[in-house]
Amino acid sequence: MREFNAVVLGAGGVGKSALTVRFMRNEFLESYDPTIQEEYRETVVVDGEPTLLEVLDTAGAEQFTALNEIYISAGRGFVLVFSLTLEASLREVTNLRQQILRIKGENSRVPMVLVGTKLDLTNEREVSPAYVAELSGRWKIPVYETSAKRDWDVTEAFEDLVRQMRQYYPIEERRKKKGRKRRDRIRGGCPCIIM
Template sequence: MREFNAVVLGAGGVGKSALTVRFMRGEFVENYDPTIQEEYRRSIEVDGELTWLEVLDTAGAEQFTALNELYITSGRGFILVFSLTLEASLREVTSLRQQILRIKGESSGIPMVLVGTKLDLTNEREVSSATLRELATRWKIPVYETSAKRDWDVREAFEDLVRQMREYYPVEPPKKKKKRGLRGKSPCIMM
């Protein structure tokens, strides 16, 4: 079974933990309790293939900038989270994406999804679907509008990231063991 790790990044209070816990445990966390760092691990079946997925739920990006570099360096896939009810949180995700590209040293293709949370709070929405479509096209990454409370499109976002990681990090063939022989040398026999 293949194994991947994903890092959940975004501003504080946008619903990173609610999204992560909904996916990893199937529960909705009602109360906001600022996270410093939480790790979750579970198997997930995507397209008939089982995968171990480790998800690192991080603190708000503005709170622990130095740690973000460490998370990004070790991460293989990224879930960039913002709140559909807070336009400023989308700007934070823009900054995080630039940081990922700088640290990873690549212009595109890094497994990444953009996730807007709190879709169920329609009266408080500040970020339009049109803005997200334009951003998805420009960044060439998928965008999901989710609700952890209602469990809308949460699993789909994580499954998409797993598919991207499978493609971006292909299976490496097993390494051949070197034969330890004497290669033309006479054996030494001790008595």
């Protein structure tokens, strides 16, 4: 079974924990309790293939900026979260994306999804669907408008990220090489050393 880790990043109070807990435990967090760092590990099945997924739910980016560098360096996939009810939260996501590209390499297509939360709060919406679509096109990453409370498109966002990680990180070459070495030994007898 393949293993991946994903990092959930965004401003404080945008619904990162609610999104993560809805996906990993299928529960909705009613109250807001600021997160410092929470880790979840779960086997998820995407397209019939099981994957061990570790999700790191981080604190609001503006509160612990020094830790972001560590999270981003270790992360293999990223969920960039903003609130559809708070236009200002998009600025933080923009900064985080730039930080990821700086750390991972400007030209790399790092597995990433953009997630707008609180879709169920239609009367409070500040971010237009057109702007979200335009941002997704400009950044060339998929976008999901979600509601953790109603369980709308939460699973789809995480499954998309798992598919991207599978594609971006092919099965390690060393496993293939180990298997090839064993076959060579059997075929050719003892390995020779030339000095």
